[in-house]
Amino acid sequence: MRRFSDGDPGAVRDLYDRYGRPVFTVAYRALGDRSLAEEAVQQTFLQAWRAAAKFDPERDPAPWLYAIARRVAIDLYRRERRHDSDREEPEVAVLPDSFEAAWEAWEVRSALDRVPADEREILRATHFLGLTHEETAERLGLPIGTVKSRSYRAHRRLAELLSHLREATA
Amino acid sequence: MNCDEFRTQYLVGGDDDTTGPHLAACGACRFHREDLEAGRRALKDPAIWEEPPPELDKQVIALIAGNEDRRSAGLTWVERWVRPLVAAAVVVVAVGLYGVFRTPSPDWEVTMPGTSLAPLATSTVSGWNTDSGTRVLIAVEGLDRAPAGYVYELWLSQGPLHISAGTFTAGGEIELRAGVTRADFPRLWVTLEPLDDDQSPSGHTVLDTGA
Numbered sequence: 001m002r003r004f005s006d007g008d009p010g011a012v013r014d015l016y017d018r019y020g021r022p023v024f025t026v027a028y029r030a031l032g033d034r035s036l037a038e039e040a041v042q043q044t045f046l047q048a049w050r051a052a053a054k055f056d057p058e059r060d061p062a063p064w065l066y067a068i069a070r071r072v073a074i075d076l077y078r079r080e081r082r083h084d085s086d087r088e089e090p091e092v093a094v095l096p097d098s099f100e101a102a103w104e105a106w107e108v109r110s111a112l113d114r115v116p117a118d119e120r121e122i123l124r125a126t127h128f129l130g131l132t133h134e135e136t137a138e139r140l141g142l143p144i145g146t147v148k149s150r151s152y153r154a155h156r157r158l159a160e161l162l163s164h165l166r167e168a169t170a
Numbered sequence: 171m172n173c174d175e176f177r178t179q180y181l182v183g184g185d186d187d188t189t190g191p192h193l194a195a196c197g198a199c200r201f202h203r204e205d206l207e208a209g210r211r212a213l214k215d216p217a218i219w220e221e222p223p224p225e226l227d228k229q230v231i232a233l234i235a236g237n238e239d240r241r242s243a244g245l246t247w248v249e250r251w252v253r254p255l256v257a258a259a260v261v262v263v264a265v266g267l268y269g270v271f272r273t274p275s276p277d278w279e280v281t282m283p284g285t286s287l288a289p290l291a292t293s294t295v296s297g298w299n300t301d302s303g304t305r306v307l308i309a310v311e312g313l314d315r316a317p318a319g320y321v322y323e324l325w326l327s328q329g330p331l332h333i334s335a336g337t338f339t340a341g342g343e344i345e346l347r348a349g350v351t352r353a354d355f356p357r358l359w360v361t362l363e364p365l366d367d368d369q370s371p372s373g374h375t376v377l378d379t380g381a
Contacts, residue, residue: 012234016227024226029217038226045230047331054349067369074370075330082373101208108212126182127213156178162209163177163202 001057004049016045019062023069025109026102030073031080040076044069066106074099111161119154122147173199180206274298276307280379282358288313288376291341295324295358295379303349308360310341313376316362323363324348325371326355332371337363357381 003011020041027040047068048055055064074095112120125136133151137144171179176192176199193199193206212218276296284291291313298305308324316322321337326348333355336346352358360377 012231016230024222025217028220042230042233043330046233049234071370078373104208104212108209109218124219128219155181159177159181162205
């Protein structure tokens with residue numbers, strides 16, 4: 001974080017590599033639009049960079065970055081609402097459900113990023129695409145035994161990574 | 171099966187005759203059951219699997235580098251050498267004057283008129299640059315006291331980035347502080363904010379210098 005606050009391009013890249021995807025997940029989930037989510041990611045890292053000198057480098061940057069990302073997403077959401085409406089009346093400070101449980105999404109995305117790519121592929125096929133092991137094997141061109149063993153390893157790893165989700169959320 | 175295997179099985183989606191009862195009975199697993207349920211829910215969320223475009227990292231780095239450049243690049247020899255000397259001289263003079271008068275002039279001053287929500291209100295904002303940002307003195311006239319459960323909040327903004335300088339409840343002279351400078355965040359505005367956990371501006375703008 002010290003290198004990040006100094007504007008070291010290498011440190012910016014390191015921070016993006018570690019947290020870019022969770023920031024994008026939170027923004028995309030909240031805003032439901034890829035281009036707005038991309039803008040939110042840019043603004044989140046810019047705002048973090050501007051405020052980095054005040055951040056204690058001994059602390060975990062994840063909750064700090066998450067808070068910035070959520071705030072940026074809220075600002076963009078309200079900006080878009082203002083653009084969509086010609087009304088002069090003051091807007092009501094109510095956010096849609098997509099802003100709920102955003103920290104869980106951040107944590108799960110962060111955990112997925114720590115799972116090896118070949119295992120993540122199996123998780124995606126199982127949970128997102130809803131495929132069986134047989135269908136996954138066919139789709140990925142892998143032996144069924146490989147899919148089963150990767151699936152077990154992936155879920156075991158993920159279960160471990162998620163075991164502190166509630167503590168982190170609290 | 172041991173606890174790790176039961177938890178893995180639960181995450182896979184197996185809530186069968188043995189996994190469910192184990193997670194309900196085992197103290198350690200019961201503690202993590204909500205985590206696993208949250209994980210199972212989130213894994214089905216399409217947003218979790220959406221990938222940012224590969225060029226976004228370069229855009230982020232370029233954006234930050236561009237802002238860094240705006241701070242440091244393009245300095246002429248006058249700016250590089252004369253300006254620091256002038257600045258040092260100004261500091262010496264300022265310290266001397268401060269010692270004599272104890273009331274240093276503001277580094278900037280701006281009028282912040284009322285919006286359509288507070289057409290009778292007006293304000294003058296004076297700012298002093300400090301090591302940690304800006305000390306702001308806002309003199310407000312014609313603004314009603316904030317209703318119960320609400321406060322007024324002064325913001326410094328640069329585009330979509332909004333930094334709070336603090337809150338107040340009624341007109342008069344109020345001293346506030348912001349962790350940024352007006353050179354970086356030129357727009358000043360005041361919103362009426364409900365007392366809740368939302369840290370962003372409400373959109374109920376009552377005073378505004380404009381962009």
